[in-house]
Amino acid sequence: VYVSLLILTSRGGIWFGTLALLLTDIYARIQVKDRRKYNLIYFGSTALVLVALVVNFDYIKPFLDFSFSRLFVGSNLNEFSSGRIDLYKEAIRLFLSSPIIGVGTTLAVVYDASPWYHSTFLDTLAGAGIVGLVMLGFHMFQKYKLLLKNKQDPFVVFVYIGFICSGLFGVFDVTYYHFIWLILFAILL
Secondary structure (H helix, E strand, C coil), rough: HHHHHHHHCCHHHHHHHHHHHHHHHHHHHHHCHHHHHHHHHHHHHHHHHHHHHHHCCCHHHHHHHHHHHHCCCCCHHHCCCCHHHHHEEEEEEHHHHHHCCCCCCCCCCCCCCCCCCCCCCCCCHHHHHHHHHHHHHHHHHHHHHHHHHHCCCHHHHHHHHHHHHHHHHHHHHHCCCCCCHHHHHHHHH
8 A cells, every 4th residue: 555655646645654654563563462473474565565666666666756756846835835835825715705604616617726725624614614614623523533432443543543644644635525525424413
């Protein structure tokens, strides 16, 4: 899974995927009963991935070159963020124009703007306003509360780590696309 993040060239995916990889590895090393078996599986699977990378290196190299060339690029913050600062400003402007319920989902048509703002929170604020942000917050609260009830299960902890890293990634990119699902979620409650 981690190698696919590298190939997909998403800088945020690489950063927060690396964080998730490190956190899950640390947790697994603390929890595992048979460290020798864990290390054998961990390093064995890592070796298999490396062999696969070497065998397919000519095919994969352009993707990896592109990914790593994008990690730290740009002479200012807006260039480094691939224009996200301008998108964030636009999302805030739209939110301020309709703070309670947002401007809706037809942003590209009505405002001749990007259909999303590379931030789950700003995208929700622009499209659904405070109402949408409250629904998103309620959803996040429910999700984490449910997971914490089962925190003794190692699988649940791995999912929890994934959700946390995905949520952090959502600050800089959209991890929940548009807020229509929030409306449906609220109706189902």
